[in-house]
Amino acid sequence: MEAYGQILLIAMPAFFVLVLFEKFWGIWKGNDTVPLNDMIASLSSGITNVTKDVLGLSIAVISYGWLYEKLSLFHMEATWLLYVIAFFALDFAGYWTHRIAHEYNIFWNNHIIHHSSEEFNLACALRQGISSIFKIFAVFLIPGALLGVPPEVIAIVAPLHLFAQFWYHTRHIGKMGFLEKIIVTPSHHRVHHAINPEYLDKNYGQIFIFWDKWFGTFLEENQEIPPVYGVTRPVQTWNPIKINFMHLWLLIKDAWRAKNWIDKLKIWFMPLGWRPADVAKKHPLSKIDDVYHFEKYNPQLTxxxxxxxxxxxxxxxxxxxxxxxxxxxxxxxxxxxxxxxxxxxxxxxxxxxxxxxxxxxxxxxxxxxxxxxxxxxxxxxxxxxxxxxxxxxxxxxxxxxxxxxxxxxxxxxxxxxxxxxxxxx
The missing domain is CATH 1.20.1440 (de novo design (two linked rop proteins))
Incomplete structure (x- = not known):
């Protein structure tokens, strides 16, 4: 808790300066991609997320320490190679938790905040969730536990892995040559954040893009199809706390309204967007039908x-x-x-x-x-x-x-x- 707080004392001003730099860079280039209202909302979301994390307001269903104790086949010293293995293990786990968040109703609630911005900029990288009470991330670190990566190594590498996902949330960097084949680039991640039908549910990788290529979720950005950002059911608010719980509230209401008891239970574990037929008919939801013609959320402010x-x-x-x-x-x-x-x-x-x-x-x-x-x-x-x-x-x-x-x-x-x-x- 205290160690993470000390890290954030350095990270927070650094991220803030970089967000402001992107805004002024865009103004200078005549392409401002960081509206002030969107930036404030995004940074506010980041504030709630780091506050929750520093205060430890969540419970790990299975801790990595327990997995390491029970499953490790080797016991290795903390050399540079072990840190590299830890980084790859975290990225593998990140790919699958990220993908699951997009594919199942119950897990989307903690991730919707990250996609809620109708812009794509460095600030929106800081839109992170606060609604997750129970964490399952450690389950996907089983390969790391088997290889004998100690918990203290994971604790050091995890913040670095997280912060390394910040830089590619920008429209000011084009394609990056051979790096496109190895790491997640801004081009790859623009596809991931897009709501164009062609781009949905692609590029879940966090640092390395080859996971997507291996598991069939990769798609290259098409210059003729400019990405449109946000979520297909717009959140219509700048309040990050509301956004964090709106999908959960929808699931609760739909489960309550469903007549079939099976539907009341399975709605939580069905693919993202699934609703019981009777509920969907009686309580339709507004959704963006044409991603190229819709009005962005923007209450008029002085x-x-x-x-x-x-x-x-x-x-x-x-x-x-x-x-x-x-x-x-x-x-x-x-x-x-x-x-x-x-x-x-x-x-x-x-x-x-x-x-x-x-x-x-x-x-x-x-x-x-x-x-x-x-x-x-x-x-x-x-x-x-x-x-x-x-x-x-x-x-x-x-x-x-x-x-x-x-x-x-x-x-x-x-x-x-x-x-x-x-x-x-």
Whole structure:
């Protein structure tokens, strides 16, 4: 927990800078692929994901340590070769967990967030799930356990393997020659994120593309078929917490509505998109029929509101950095209370971005939650002791935050979006 928090203290600002670099690069080249509203939503999703992971809010059904103890045929020293084997083992496991997430209803809920952006950029790489309570990833690491890769090696290589999947979420890099045959490139991953009928369910690889070629899921990007991004049932929200649970909520409703008890059970394990016939007929869902002509989600926001939302994101990143750098000092249950504030903050300002008329109430709840801990401890989880005078800044932020949110919620304006939406051509 603490080690991962320290890694994120370096990784978070690095990713943030790279996302901003891609945006300014696109503006300079006349091809901005990073709308500010989409970027804020994506980075907010990343915040919720890393907070959940650092706090350890999930349960491994089978731990890798247990598999290693029971199945290892060899016991090897931690040489460079063992780290290479661990990397390949993780990539093999990643291919199959990724593929299963796309193929079965029950597993799609934790992955829909990653595909929910109707753009394709570095920021959307950070759209990662928070809805997975039980993890099955270790099951696919059985080859690594058999080969005797120690758990501590996996623990070191896993974050590197994860971060190495960031760079290829971009439209600014074309095909990469011979590398296209070996690793996952932006071209391969554009195909994976596309909702064009020709591209669906292809290129599940995370680092190496040969898994797709071996297991029959590879497709090359066709220059005559420009990828269109998102999901075929658009999420229609910037709120990452809502997105994380909307597919699960759909499955629960469909299972409840189904008349046949067999359908109530099998809906969870059927291919993605399957619904009981009686439910689908009585409760049809809107779906994109023509991927080349649909209107992207884009509630009209003033430039001021977008900049305010970006300011909320930056403030939250600073508060999150303090949490990750002081996990041991804050301790339990303080870190979980702090995590609650992080989630409430994301929920509040993304509801405002959605133009939800009740967004101010969520902001008020967030501020009341924060002030409760300030009043009771006369500090914010040791922040004022860490940086004298910072408590006044934090309380000032809370007051300004709620006032601006109420103002934006009720002010009637002639809204002009910073990123106007139009049908795709």
């Amino acid at each position: 430039k001021g509101m977008l900049l305010w939302s970006f300011g909320q994101l930056v403030a939250l990143l600073l508060l999150l950095s303090y949490l990750f750098g002081n996990l041991a000092a804050i301790g339990a249950p303080g870190i979980f209370y702090y995590g609650g504030f992080v989630f409430l903050t994301v929920f509040a300002y993304t509801e405002l971005m959605d133009r939800n008329p009740n967004a101010w109430a969520w902001e008020l709840l967030k501020v009341a939650y924060g002030l409760y801990f300030v009043v009771n401890s006369e500090d914010w989880f040791g922040l004022n002791s860490f940086l004298p005078g910072s408590l006044y800044i934090f309380v000032g932020y809370l007051v300004i935050s709620v006032l601006f949110s109420i103002w934006f919620s009720f002010k009637k304006e002639n809204l002009q979006s910073l990123n106007p939406s139009s049908p795709l051509k």
